Amino acid sequence: MKRFLLAYLALVALVALAWGWALPLDGAGGAPPSAWAVREHALTLTGLWAFALMSLAMVLATRPARLEGVFGGMDRIYRVHKWAGILAIGLAALHWRVELSDGLIKTFFGRDGRLPKAHGSNLFEAMRDLGEDFGELAVYALLAMLVLTLWKRFPFRLWRHLHKIMPVLYLMLAFHAAFLAPIGYWTQPVGMLLGLLIACGSAASVHALAGWIGRSRRSAGVIESVEEPAPGLTRVRCRLDAPWPGHRAGQFAFVAFDRVEGDHPFTLASADRGDRRVTFEIKALGDYTRGLAQRLHAGARMTAEGPYGRFDLAPDDSGRPQIWVAGGIGVTPFLAWLEALQDTPAQAPDADLYYCVRSRDDDPFVGRLEALTRTLPGVRLHVLSSAQGERLDARRLAAHAPGSARPAVCFCGPHGLLGALRRELAAAGLGGIRIRHEAFEMR
Numbered sequence: 001m002k003r004f005l006l007a008y009l010a011l012v013a014l015v016a017l018a019w020g021w022a023l024p025l026d027g028a029g030g031a032p033p034s035a036w037a038v039r040e041h042a043l044t045l046t047g048l049w050a051f052a053l054m055s056l057a058m059v060l061a062t063r064p065a066r067l068e069g070v071f072g073g074m075d076r077i078y079r080v081h082k083w084a085g086i087l088a089i090g091l092a093a094l095h096w097r098v099e100l101s102d103g104l105i106k107t108f109f110g111r112d113g114r115l116p117k118a119h120g121s122n123l124f125e126a127m128r129d130l131g132e133d134f135g136e137l138a139v140y141a142l143l144a145m146l147v148l149t150l151w152k153r154f155p156f157r158l159w160r161h162l163h164k165i166m167p168v169l170y171l172m173l174a175f176h177a178a179f180l181a182p183i184g185y186w187t188q189p190v191g192m193l194l195g196l197l198i199a200c201g202s203a204a205s206v207h208a209l210a211g212w213i214g215r216s217r218r219s220a221g222v223i224e225s226v227e228e229p230a231p232g233l234t235r236v237r238c239r240l241d242a243p244w245p246g247h248r249a250g251q252f253a254f255v256a257f258d259r260v261e262g263d264h265p266f267t268l269a270s271a272d273r274g275d276r277r278v279t280f281e282i283k284a285l286g287d288y289t290r291g292l293a294q295r296l297h298a299g300a301r302m303t304a305e306g307p308y309g310r311f312d313l314a315p316d317d318s319g320r321p322q323i324w325v326a327g328g329i330g331v332t333p334f335l336a337w338l339e340a341l342q343d344t345p346a347q348a349p350d351a352d353l354y355y356c357v358r359s360r361d362d363d364p365f366v367g368r369l370e371a372l373t374r375t376l377p378g379v380r381l382h383v384l385s386s387a388q389g390e391r392l393d394a395r396r397l398a399a400h401a402p403g404s405a406r407p408a409v410c411f412c413g414p415h416g417l418l419g420a421l422r423r424e425l426a427a428a429g430l431g432g433i434r435i436r437h438e439a440f441e442m443r
């Protein structure tokens with residue numbers, strides 16, 4: 001993700017520098033550039049970067065399923081969306097600081113070298129003034145949004161409603177960019193880039209404001225049963241209506257049981273049997289999921305949007321040993337994988353599934369995992385119960401990599417456990433191994 005965002009920013013800078021730089025950086029006769037020229041370049045580059053990132057974040061917010069292959073799944077698209085947004089706000093704040101630097105430059109360098117402002121008709125000037133006001137207002141609103149995003153204690157539900165203002169802020173920024181970009185831009189390739197960003201970001205904003213995000217992938221359905229197999233766990237079985245295309249084991253859907261609450265991402269924790277029946281295993285992890293079993297009932301309508309995600313059980317013909325690690329409710333994609341393999345046990349890979357739980361004795365999934373792995377001799381189940389002092393350690397992991405064989409590692413679970421797994425692999429001398437994982441957090 002970091003590499004992608006850096007490459008994106010480098011590309012934008014390249015277009016601006018290579019073809020579109022409207023102002024010469026050198027002073028006359030090879031003299032050093034004036035502070036005013038540097039300010040102007042800093043202003044346009046930070047503005048362009050911030051706007052390019054904001055446009056990217058806006059487009060990714062529309063859940064573009066076609067880009068899942070490029071990014072490696074919708075959970076990753078959301079991560080890029082989040083960091084593109086955070087970086088964009090940082091750069092927009094920097095852009096604003098540079099804009100305010102003229103007083104300082106006047107004090108230290110005087111007015112010499114100040115670049116003349118391009119003037120247009122009265123209407124154009126009025127639009128530029130409005131664009132400036134929009135930009136200023138949007139930067140303040142974005143900074144407030146950034147604080148709420150990073151402040152994890154701020155309730156997600158409220159944050160989500162406030163976040164709906166983003167397309168409006170984007171349209172204000174697009175107006176700002178269109179009227180305040182240097183006029184010389186529009187005859188350069190950088191003008192084409194800016195025009196493309198404005199068009200894509202504005203189309204995405206309108207799409208979001210109209211409520212069209214995910215509309216073509218949404219299916220209505222009915223809840224068939226609701227169970228509470230253990231305190232804090234809700235199992236919901238649903239039957240979806242006709243447009244539901246089916247899913248691959250390991251994918252997820254945005255599910256809405258309640259129109260006012262809106263959708264939440266949950267893994268499709270059952271294999272696809274072609275009958276549009278799906279199961280969700282939902283752990284009480286917050287405001288909405290707490291007490292969910294008491295609020296849902298059979299016969300109620302619901303919607304599922306999807307399927308999304310690339311955390312599927314890929315056929316592995318490399319012969320490498322596989323390590324699957326599930327932490328707590330992160331077991332859901334593995335349940336779907338194991339269920340999907342029941343009809344074709346010969347296709348099951350040689351894998352060790354580590355299921356890390358608090359207490360094996362009252363865990364609702366251990367029995368099901370034992371039953372599902374019993375028919376798959378290639379898949380060995382290891383339940384590690386922290387209440388009994390068991391944990392995934394370097395010694396166990398190193399045992400899967402005899403000689404030069406590098407195991408393929410798939411992970412789904414809490415972030416802390418992923419960090420611990422990375423440390424354990426490094427301690428076992430397997431630090432170079434890439435871990436395929438599903439991110440259960442989008443904020």
Ligand SMILES: Cc1cc2nc3c(=O)[nH]c(=O)nc-3n(C[C@H](O)[C@H](O)[C@H](O)COP(=O)(O)OP(=O)(O)OC[C@H]3O[C@@H](n4cnc5c(N)ncnc54)[C@H](O)[C@@H]3O)c2cc1C
Nearest residue numbers: 156263264265266267282283285286287288289332440442
């Ligand atoms: C790809 C994916 C698959 C998931 N699969 C499962 C699963 O099979 N079983 C399960 O129990 N949990 C799953 N989760 C987590 C589940 O979505 C959250 O636990 C749930 O949405 C929490 O809602 P809440 O209102 O109770 O909690 P809150 O306290 O409001 O939120 C807790 C955290 O959950 C996330 N979250 C909450 N609401 C949303 C939303 N509408 N959209 C996106 N993220 C949200 C945010 O990161 C938030 O910080 C999955 C998450 C993702 C991203």
